[in-house]
Amino acid sequence: MVSLSKLSELALDRSAGGRQSLVEAVTDMFLAAPPEQVDHVSLLFGDIVLKVIGQLEDEARMALAVRISDSPNTPHDLAFHLAKDDFSVAQPMLENSPVLTTSDLVDIASTGSMDHLGAIADRRPLEEEVTSVIVDRGSSSVLAKVAGNEAARFSANAFDLLVEKARAHPQIQEALIGRNDIPEEGARRLVSFLSEELRRRIQEMGGDNTLVNLLAERAAQEVHAQVRDLGSAKNKADMLIRDVKARKRPVDDAVNQFTKGDRPVDLAMLFAELSELPHESVARVVFNPEDTVLNILCRANGVSDVAYKNIVMMRAKRLKLTTKDLNDAFTRYARVQRGDASRALQAIKERMRKAS
Structure with a gap:
């Protein structure tokens, strides 16, 4: 572990290189801290890094984020700060940090770039409050990603909006057909505009889920309608032929x-x-x-x-x-x-x- 005298020496160096060396040293100390000291070291680590983080180059912040992104002991304020940074810095935090709260993710999803939203869309699990923001703001590629996240949960309103946006984007449709939690009304609307290829894939999946059952129901209705139409067409044809034979037409x-x-x-x-x-x-x-x-x-x-x-x-x-x-x-x-x-x-x- 880095000695306190060494930390004091690094703290006196106010150059960009010195600040980077200081952060690397306290990060090493934080990650190597024994369980009985981790709370104390975490507070010290967060306090030091937040004071100098504005002086770090992009590469240094990126390296820091990668090293601490999956640690459950990362100070919350530091994790949130890095998660709101430029995407190259924020990505590992958004994808992996267990420290970020639902409120943090809602905040970042509400103002972040599409890249930030895309990274959040892959998180597991993902609460309804977060997916509602993503569905409202997200691009088609982001929506396809969140729709394909089986651990993402959606409110009824978010599902409705997601299905409606899927109408013009086959990649979202493709992601949605793999879900088992689509509400029945939304599933009915989705099935109505799916391509034949995606319908075929749903049928191949089999099982007992809403989309499979709706396709079977829809197929039965279409056959019934075709039979009815054929009967109607035949009746009309027979009437026309009778009229021609009787010289009425x-x-x-x-x-x-x-x-x-x-x-x-x-x-x-x-x-x-x-x-x-x-x-x-x-x-x-x-x-x-x-x-x-x-x-x-x-x-x-x-x-x-x-x-x-x-x-x-x-x-x-x-x-x-x-x-x-x-x-x-x-x-x-x-x-x-x-x-x-x-x-x-x-x-x-x-x-x-x-x-x-």
């Missing part, structure tokens, strides 16, 4: 609606009903690369050249037709006469009757 109305909605099954049903042919047979015709039979069905049932172009465009997506293919298809259809098509359709129906 022109055939082009149905063709345009089914093609623009990319609904080949309904289109096939339309021509099957109008032509009195089996649906499965017509369904094969709709996407057969050879379009002779399709041209017969369309022209015989009064599909205009304009509406037929919509059929060709729908076919083009799946058959990968070129521009030349499209133009050739339009030309072939324009050459088909309705009378010829009607006779050809009767011949097709006759062959099918004989075959059955």
Whole structure:
């Protein structure tokens, strides 16, 4: 341990180097103090260092902070002073010092830089009072860090704000999905804007937590809605086909609606009903690369050249037709006469009757 005479000698040296040597000496004395002397040495250490700390270079303050950051005996006033210093000095104190209180952390989080907030966000544990300030002030990277800190605790209001801020920042969303303490209402809002990739990762996590359960519930609701929508769409399609068959609506109305909605099954049903042919047979015709039979069905049932172009465009997506293919298809259809098509359709129906 450094002798008192040596300390007195160092105290007389008022140069920057002398002040650094003094601080190093009393730090050595503080860290080496036996348990029975630690309280007394700690008071002496804090008193000396706080008196000269304003005269220390950045490097000296950084070295001091690193050496005492994890000590439970560091004088509180010194720990707080270093934690509010420039970030290069404050970082080890903010990350490790057990001496800093919740009130200290709230104070520093309220006025410190984003780097200071980021260091605090990693502390374990982290109380609600501190996280509320971080969520209010923090950048997206700081919020992602505090959201990923499993030992951080959040008030209901802080969680609400954090989830709302996550809407525009996928990195915060990614951190939040690993938490098990998100309130149900906040979790519902979070799930509503998560990407498919993050939803998949939640499902892979498994277990019994709010997000997993909400995704399962949401998936069931979506399936139910799809089934309901499919049923509604089918009913509407059936009504439209009936109207066309009863000549209440022109055939082009149905063709345009089914093609623009990319609904080949309904289109096939339309021509099957109008032509009195089996649906499965017509369904094969709709996407057969050879379009002779399709041209017969369309022209015989009064599909205009304009509406037929919509059929060709729908076919083009799946058959990968070129521009030349499209133009050739339009030309072939324009050459088909309705009378010829009607006779050809009767011949097709006759062959099918004989075959059955």
